Amino acid sequence: MHFVNQSHNYDHPWSHVVIGMWHKYPNPKCTHVVSIDVLDRSVDPKTGIIRTERVLGCKQKAPTWIVKLFGGSEDAFVREISFIDHRTQVATITSENLSLSQFATCLEQIRYSPSSTPGRTVFSQTAEIQARMALWRSAADGLEKWMAQRFEQNAQLGKMAFTDVLRRLWEERERMQVAA
Amino acid sequence: MAQSLASECTPLKKEYDSCFNAWFEGYLEPAVSASSSPEKYSKYSQRKAEEFQQKCGSVWKEYKACVQKALKEKGLDAMLQQSREENPLSRPPPLPPSSNSSS
Numbered sequence A: 001m002h003f004v005n006q007s008h009n010y011d012h013p014w015s016h017v018v019i020g021m022w023h024k025y026p027n028p029k030c031t032h033v034v035s036i037d038v039l040d041r042s043v044d045p046k047t048g049i050i051r052t053e054r055v056l057g058c059k060q061k062a063p064t065w066i067v068k069l070f071g072g073s074e075d076a077f078v079r080e081i082s083f084i085d086h087r088t089q090v091a092t093i094t095s096e097n098l099s100l101s102q103f104a105t106c107l108e109q110i111r112y113s114p115s116s117t118p119g120r121t122v123f124s125q126t127a128e129i130q131a132r133m134a135l136w137r138s139a140a141d142g143l144e145k146w147m148a149q150r151f152e153q154n155a156q157l158g159k160m161a162f163t164d165v166l167r168r169l170w171e172e173r174e175r176m177q178v179a180a
Numbered sequence B: 001m002a003q004s005l006a007s008e009c010t011p012l013k014k015e016y017d018s019c020f021n022a023w024f025e026g027y028l029e030p031a032v033s034a035s036s037s038p039e040k041y042s043k044y045s046q047r048k049a050e051e052f053q054q055k056c057g058s059v060w061k062e063y064k065a066c067v068q069k070a071l072k073e074k075g076l077d078a079m080l081q082q083s084r085e086e087n088p089l090s091r092p093p094p095l096p097p098s099s100n101s102s103s
Helices: A014-023 A064-070 A133-179 B007-034 B038-073 B076-086
Strands: A002-010 A033-043 A050-059 A075-085 A090-097 A104-114 A121-131
Touching (some): A014 A090, A014 B007, A033 B038, B007 B038
Antiparallel strands (some): A033 A050, A050 A075, A075 A090
């Protein structure tokens, strides 16, 4: 498991940052994000919290060994859920990969909240990257089982094959001796 | 504004995004004063939620239908379903222990 943890201050008030959130892409510095779609959005009539579910399409060249091993393609998709709570001035954004998620997960969490310095906003980011060990293990178990079965089958066939060879060889010799 | 994952949905997506952005900026501005009392804030939230539905509800319906179809065609609907089941995220996540805004 890998962890990433960092924070940063933006010289803009919180409201400007959360408005800016929706204008981040397309961005010449992040050309890997090629599409964004809103899949769901709700405004809680009691709390005023806005929840948004989006899917981001990314073009990312994966190393060839990853493509060969996992069959990944250049197109990768990320699901993102954000909550904007205007009353408490907290925005949280959680994202996780949809592509290759059967092998590994990357869960990222971002938070924007006002800094103690007026007019500034604190950004904090954490990410957990984890290979699905359970899956690796079950795949490895399956492979072991398959190899053991193949081994047993082949060993059985080998025994039968050699039995045939021995029998043919010595029966032949015996016959020749009798004839002589 | 970014493209939709399906080019045929991009015009609807842009229309919807513009509608939301305009509403959102309006929602943030006067709410600062509305945050004074909880009742007042709740009333404000309800009014704004209704306003959002009124303003952007119809384009949202069209855009959603377009993108749902595209998700199915690209085989993303099953992946999304699995992700939603594993991680519904229907409420804001608890604060991570490391990120108290001390700076």
